[in-house]
Amino acid sequence: MEALCPDFKGDLVALKKVLSSGLQVFAQNLETVKRLTQPVRDPRAGYEQTLFVLEESKKLFPKVITKTSLMLGLGETHEEVITSIKDIRDSGVDVLTLGQYMRPTKNHLPVKKWKNPRNLKN
Template identity: 55%
Template structure:
């Protein structure tokens, strides 16, 4: 998790600590994270963070810098990178224990307050998957999320990411059991597909403490299976749906890796 451990927002489902002015960013974090992660024996990594509304770009440049460093250490040829800053990586290359194969990078990020420049900065950093969670259906947004977040803004951010980089896989997640109706979930899935969102995960909301939103309904596994069937029919490249599914679901990451590897091979041509 980048950008510190303190969030500037207070969503009613989340147990992360909050503050209006979190501690300053660690300028060495992008380089240190890249050097460490590049040494791991993994093919797929999810970088996520708290919301940082106190920063002009919401932390997008910090994220993008981390991704660029990772991709220089463990590149994937199909990644789209706009490298507009100095490259301090030669010293890292000499000391880092780098696993010699491509690393696919997913960034699960905030809405950056709808800042198009921030979205573009990250979308062109070389990442493979741009993830931003819609969390719930339109009607429940103000009840579930911080007032600074909105259904329309989240959809716009996901759409912008694809516009800035058509090669990106875009991804989102919904928590179910908060009082939404099946028709609302299906409409949300339609809205996402209209913005060319590629991947969706749907899981059961679990209350982190008695101070957070209560569970309204326990969704039956058969209903999750029906959402998966509907999503696949709509054209999502991948749908993970089940009571214990989360936005960084392990089986989902496996399928995402396969999807990205197939794209990688296709980009190389015959």
């Protein structure tokens, strides 16, 4: 079973409750690179806070698979993506998914760049 969870505002008691529920995969999405966190994510979420929660999850329950995702196409640079991938790796995350951001409505942020999957290999 996989659970996609909030970052619980860094509350480790809440995190432990979820992790001890018997789930196999704990997912908490970083969503974007550090520079774009505030315009992209809910103001209550933070880049460092998400990485902290993912790292603590792995420390508390090492057998639970940790997973996060990054959306691409919001104006991030290649270097920023690489930095985020390194931050994710350094936090002990097991699985990273990368996906193209697709604007759900006109009220959401526009797509800045369409990422060709062939270019993601480099």
